[in-house]
Amino acid sequence: MVPSPAPLRTKKTMAVGVPVIDFSQERSKLTELILRACQDLGFFQVKNHGISEEIISRVDSEVRDFFAKTACEKQRAGPPSPFGYGCKNIGFNGDKGELEYLLLEANPLSISRRSNTISSRPNAFSGAVNDYIEAVKKMSSEILEMVAEGLWAQDKSIFSKLIEDGSSDSCFRINHYPSVDPFDDPSKIRIGFGEHSDPQILTVLRSNNVAGLQILSGDGLWIPVPPDSDKLCVFVGDAFQALTNGRFTSVRHRAVANSTKPRMSMMYFAAPPLSASISPIPELVSIQNPTLYRAFTWGEFKSTAYSLRLADNRLHLFTK
Ligand code: GA4
Numbered sequence: 001m002v003p004s005p006a007p008l009r010t011k012k013t014m015a016v017g018v019p020v021i022d023f024s025q026e027r028s029k030l031t032e033l034i035l036r037a038c039q040d041l042g043f044f045q046v047k048n049h050g051i052s053e054e055i056i057s058r059v060d061s062e063v064r065d066f067f068a069k070t071a072c073e074k075q076r077a078g079p080p081s082p083f084g085y086g087c088k089n090i091g092f093n094g095d096k097g098e099l100e101y102l103l104l105e106a107n108p109l110s111i112s113r114r115s116n117t118i119s120s121r122p123n124a125f126s127g128a129v130n131d132y133i134e135a136v137k138k139m140s141s142e143i144l145e146m147v148a149e150g151l152w153a154q155d156k157s158i159f160s161k162l163i164e165d166g167s168s169d170s171c172f173r174i175n176h177y178p179s180v181d182p183f184d185d186p187s188k189i190r191i192g193f194g195e196h197s198d199p200q201i202l203t204v205l206r207s208n209n210v211a212g213l214q215i216l217s218g219d220g221l222w223i224p225v226p227p228d229s230d231k232l233c234v235f236v237g238d239a240f241q242a243l244t245n246g247r248f249t250s251v252r253h254r255a256v257a258n259s260t261k262p263r264m265s266m267m268y269f270a271a272p273p274l275s276a277s278i279s280p281i282p283e284l285v286s287i288q289n290p291t292l293y294r295a296f297t298w299g300e301f302k303s304t305a306y307s308l309r310l311a312d313n314r315l316h317l318f319t320k
Contacts, residue, residue: 018215018225023139024048027146034143035150038244042236042251043215045225049232051135056206058128063264066102066118066125067176077102077117082306083171084114090193095310097193098257099177106133106170106268133172136204136232136268137163143202143234144270151244153281159243162272163201169271169298170200176264177212177257192257197250198237199305199314200271205233210263216252227263238305238315239272239298245280246292250315274299293318 019037021044023030037044066074071087078085080103087100102118104111111133112126119125144159153159163170177192192212206229207213213225213233225233238250257263272278279295296318305314 018223019044020047020231021045022047023050031146031150034146037234038147038236038240038248041215041217042241042249043225043253044234045228046139046232046234047230049139051132051139051232055128055131055135058124059132059266060208060264062119062125062128063174063176063266066174067100067262067264074100077114083110084117090310091306093307093309095194097255098190099175099192099255101176102174104129104172104174106137106168106172108133111172129172132266133268136206137170137270139232140202140204140268140270148281151247151281151283153283158281159201159240162276163270165273165276167273167275169274169302171269171271173267173269174264175255175266176262177210177255177259179260179262180258182260186258188258190257192255192263194310195252195254196310197252197313198235198269199239199302200237200269201239201243202270203233203235203237203267204270205235205265205267206231207233207263207265210259210261212255212257212259212263213265214254214256216254218249222254237269239278239301241315242278242293242296242301242318243280245284245289247284271302272298274302291320294320 021033023046074085080086083103083105085102088096090097104114108130111129115122115126141160141164145156148156148158180190207227209227209229211224211227214222215225217223235253236248236250240248241250276298277295278298278301280291285291304317308314
């Protein structure tokens, strides 16, 4: 008899669910809900995000076309060192996953330059990806402004200006988790992308309607995120945890690749320029709440993150 696997979903995880925030509601209420979600879980889903269907269907179609290519054609866009096409290898330190992906700089010029290795219609590819990134970047900036307001920061653009900066180090990732053979052993849990937190400030993810994403709750339970291509998922990253002096916690998450349908997801990782200093906003530092982390630049943090394994906790290395 095949031993049964550790349950991925317990009764409790099913009941907990994840916060879904309606972005069509009034700003002050929205701010309150975003703050609460960033503090409690470091994660929320957005409905009524306002990004046009046209932008979304164009990027979806480009992504589908790319992953439908032959292995040899896709290799033209690789290897991901650090940007390009990757298959099964994640990062540089031996992490593996059941996926293939494209990792790109979230910068229109860089995407345009690279697109001829990705698509036979490079302008259609770069146009679709750049329009999508512009839209999610705008939404990310709005979230960061609302958070600054909600935290009573004197400078309302204290976070958003980091990602709006022309030399911001933001990146864009498109993941494809191939489907599992329906006759394969159903008890085997396939890790598509292993447990980790994102190093950046904020991540915005959109997926197709295939399950896989799970987030780790404070009490150590994996919560499955219901897949919904009409919603966006927002994650607090390590840099946001440091900027808020630990008020927000970066959320650990993973993707399981157990579906008989292929899962696609795309992520915009909102990051500061490499030279930007990641220190807590003054409003969140006091005698009762002393600075948790020593000052560091995003470049310093990023190179540490990239020198470690996917599941490692990097912020620990910067605690005072
Ligand atoms: C996680 C978030 C982003 O996907 C990413 C990943 C990066 C990579 O795939 O090369 C990292 C990973 C991510 C964190 C630790 C390092 C770097 C793989 C890895 C083992 C693009 C990023 O910025 O950090």
